[in-house]
Amino acid sequence: MARVKRYPDGSRVPPWDQAVDLTKAPAPVPEPAVTPVPDELRRSIEAHMAKYPDRRSAVMPAIAAAQRHYGWSSPEALDQVAAVMQLTPAYVESIATYYDMFETEPKPPHDVYVCTNISCSLLGADELFEHFVETLGDDGDFNVRSFECMGACDIGPMASVDGVYMGPLELDDVPAIAADVREGRPVLPGKQIVHRRAADPAAATPIPDPDEQ
Secondary structure, eight states: OOOOOOOOOOOOOSSSSSOOOOTTTOOOOOOGGOOOOOHHHHHHHHHHTTTOOOOGGGGGHHHHHHHHSSSOHHHHHHHHHHHHTTTTTTHHHHHHHHTSSSOSSSOOEEEEEESHHHHHHHHHHHHHHHHHHHHHHOOEEEEEEEEOSSSOGGGOEEEETTTTTEOOOOOTTTHHHHHHHHTTOOGGGBBBBSSSOOOOOOGGGOOOOOOGG
């Protein structure tokens, strides 16, 4: 049976017990005038900040915007977020290192996150994850990871591919997902959560017609 990696504490996610380096001087809030930020990224961060009465509430979408821009949440990217939002780098980094969706190490361009929490695991997620690793693990374009929970138990076993939730998935879906990503097509449109029927007719979007792509 396929096994998902576990850490010494038994968790499927890395432990949050790295000691703080108290020998470092505290990093001040970066000066906007001397911290270059790409115009597009600055506009995106400021747009997120405008949605909240407290600018700190926008730190997660701001980091996500920086990660999309650079491909990962690099130290430079986090400093730029801190400069635009006028927060300390430590505050921004504490958020980036807490949540699994933020990557603080360089990674391949395409993300495949397979939920392996209890609901999905009971429905075959461990085998699904192993099949993704066997199929895409040696492909430098794919970042394949198990994920503790994505909050979509109703479509388990499920995965997120470049931020698109889909399921329920079968082993035969893995090569189809790989082919769709490589060829730039919408990934398994029929299994995307955004296209699932809902009580509110306006909540789901229609499945795109391949001939109109």
